[in-house]
Amino acid sequence: MKIPWYKPKFWGKERKYLLDAFDSTWISHGDYVERLEINFSKKLHAPYGVSTSNGTTSLHLALLALEIGHGDEVIVPGFCFAGPINMVLAVGAKPIFCEVERDTFLIDSQKIEGLVTSNTKCIMAVHTYGNVCNMDQINNIAKRHNLYVIEDSAEAIFSKYKGSYAGTLSDIGAFSFQATKTITTGEGGITLTADEGLKEKMKLIRNHGMGSTKYWHEGKSFNFRLTNLQASIGVAQLEYKDSIEKKRKEIYSLYKQKLKGLTLQKFKAEVDPCIWGMAIKLAEEINRELVMKKLAEKGIETRPGFYSFFQMKKYNAPFLEVAEELSQNIILLPFYLELKDDDISTICSELMSYNF
Numbered sequence: 016m017k018i019p020w021y022k023p024k025f026w027g028k029e030r031k032y033l034l035d036a037f038d039s040t041w042i043s044h045g046d047y048v049e050r051l052e053i054n055f056s057k058k059l060h061a062p063y064g065v066s067t068s069n070g071t072t073s074l075h076l077a078l079l080a081l082e083i084g085h086g087d088e089v090i091v092p093g094f095c096f097a098g099p100i101n102m103v104l105a106v107g108a109k110p111i112f113c114e115v116e117r118d119t120f121l122i123d124s125q126k127i128e129g130l131v132t133s134n135t136k137c138i139m140a141v142h143t144y145g146n147v148c149n150m151d152q153i154n155n156i157a158k159r160h161n162l163y164v165i166e167d168s169a170e171a172i173f174s175k176y177k178g179s180y181a182g183t184l185s186d187i188g189a190f191s192f193q194a195t196k197t198i199t200t201g202e203g204g205i206t207l208t209a210d211e212g213l214k215e216k217m218k219l220i221r222n223h224g225m226g227s228t229k230y231w232h233e234g235k236s237f238n239f240r241l242t243n244l245q246a247s248i249g250v251a252q253l254e255y256k257d258s259i260e261k262k263r264k265e266i267y268s269l270y271k272q273k274l275k276g277l278t279l280q281k282f283k284a285e286v287d288p289c290i291w292g293m294a295i296k297l298a299e300e301i302n303r304e305l306v307m308k309k310l311a312e313k314g315i316e317t318r319p320g321f322y323s324f325f326q327m328k329k330y331n332a333p334f335l336e337v338a339e340e341l342s343q344n345i346i347l348l349p350f351y352l353e354l355k356d357d358d359i360s361t362i363c364s365e366l367m368s369y370n371f
Contacts, residue, residue: 017314018362021195024352026258028251036247045243050250052205055198058256059173059180061188061207063214066241067221070169070191073204074102076239077187078137080216081163083108087136092122093338095141096321099167100330103139111135112324114335118281120144120294120345123337124152131156137163142171142181143321144280144292144347150176150184165189169204172197173260173289182207187217192245197259197291198252200245262352263290269356270348273363293348294320295366296341303346306369313365320345 036047048066056064067073083089085107091100093112103110111130114123120143127138138157140148148166157164168174168182169191175181182188190196192203208214219226224236252259267290271279278296282288297303307317323342324332348362 016311016316018316018349018354018358019351020316020318020347020349021351022353023194023199024259026251026255028254029248032247032251033244036243039243041243043242044240045246047243047246047250048241051200051241051246051253054250054253055190055205056207058253059183059207061180061183062209063207063211065206065208065214065217065221066246067204067206067239068241069202070167070189070193070196070204071098071102072221072237072239073169073189073191073206074099074165074167075105075237076217076221077165077189077206078102078106078108079220079237080213081137081165081186083136083163086134088132088134089137089139090122090127090130090135091139092141092143093324093332093335094120094321094341095143095167096169097324097327098169099139099141099165100324108136109134110330110332112332112335112338115338115341117337117340119146119283120280120341121146121148122153124149124156127153128156128160131160131162135160135162137165139165139167140185141167142169142174144294145171145174145288145290146280146282147171147174147176147181147286147288149283154185163187169193169196170291171289172291173256175287175289177285178287183209186210187213192249197263197289198249198256200241200249200252203241203245203249205241259352260289263350266290266350266352266354266359267293269359270350270363273360274367277366290350293350295346295348297344297346299340299344301344301369303344306366307346309369310362310365313361315362315365316349318347320347 164185221239
C-alpha cells in the first residue's frame with residue numbers, strides 16, 4: 016500500500032538499547048525489564064508496574080490476580096476488541112455484554128448497574144481507540160456493589176480522564192505494547208496498580224509462581240514474562256513520550272479539520288485523548304466495504320471497526336442495537352507518527368469524494 020494503515024516509528028535509541036541488551040547476554044529477564052516497569056509507572060504516576068508478554072496476558076494476569084473465575088460474571092462492552100472477552104472466558108468466568116454509547120463508542124455506564132447480579136465480580140472498562148470511559152460512574156457502581164474494576168488501556172496509552180492517566184483509575188490497568196500501539200516492544204504489555212499486594216501477586220503469577228526461591232512454586236501460575244530484548248525497545252520509546260503525544264494530537268487535529276461533516280468519535284470534556292485509532296462512523300446507507308475497497312484501489316489501507324459479539328456466534332452474545340450499528344459502520348483511517356500532512360490530505364480528499 017502507498018499509505019499503510021500503520022507503521023511503527025523508531026526514534027533512534029531502540030537499536031542502541033536492543034544491542035546493549037543483546038550484548039549483556041540477559042536476553043530473557045534483565046535490567047531493561049525493570050527499567051521499563053519503573054519508567055512506565057512513573058510516567059503515568061502509578062505506584063507499581065508489572066510487565067507482561069503482551070496486552071492479552073496483561074488482562075489475563077489482572078483477572079487471575081483478582082481471583083475471578085468459574086461462576087463469576089464480568090460486565091464487558093458489546094463493542095470492542097475481543098481480547099478482554101477472551102480472557103474472561105479463559106479464567107472460566109462469564110462475560111455479560113453491555114450496550115455502548117453511540118457517540119463515544121464506549122461502554123454505556125448508565126446501563127451497567129442493571130446488569131449487576133449476585134454473581135457479578137468485575138466491570139471491564141475498555142478504552143476504545145484512545146477514548147476513556149466514564150470512570151467516575153463506573154467506579155461508583157463498583158463501590159456500591161463491591162466489585163472490582165479493570166481498565167483495558169491497550170488503545171489508550173497516555174490518554175487522560177480528569178487529569179489522571181487511563182489505566183490508573185481502577186484496581187488494575189492493562190496495557191499493550193503490540194506493534195501498532197502508542198508505545199511498542201513488538202509484542203509486550205504491562206499492568207499498573209496502586210495495590211502492593213496485587214503487584215506482588217501478579218509478579219508471582221507471571222513467573223510460574225516463583226518468588227526469590229528458585230523452583231519453589233506458590234501454586235497454579237503461568238509464564239507471562241516480557242524479555243529484556245523487547246523491554247529495551249520500550250525503554251527507548253518511552254523517552255520520547257512528549258513527542259509522541261504532541262505528534263498524535265497534531266495528526267488528529269488535521270484529520271478533524273479536513274473531515275468536517277463526517278461523524279468522528281466523540282471525546283467528552285473530561286477526556287484528554289491520545290488517539291490510537293482514527294475512527295469514522297459512516298452513515299448506515301453507505302457501503303463501508305465498498306468505500307474501503309475504493310480507498311485500497313488508491314493505495315490507502317483502512318480497517319473496519321470491531322465486529323459485534325452478536326455477529327460472532329461462538330460468544331453467545333445478545334443483540335445490542337448500538338454495538339451492532341457501530342460494528343457495521345465504523346472505518347479506521349491510517350494513523351501513525353510518520354504520516355505526512357500531504358498523505359492526510361490525500362486520504363481525506365479521497366474519502367470526501369464519495370459524496371457523503
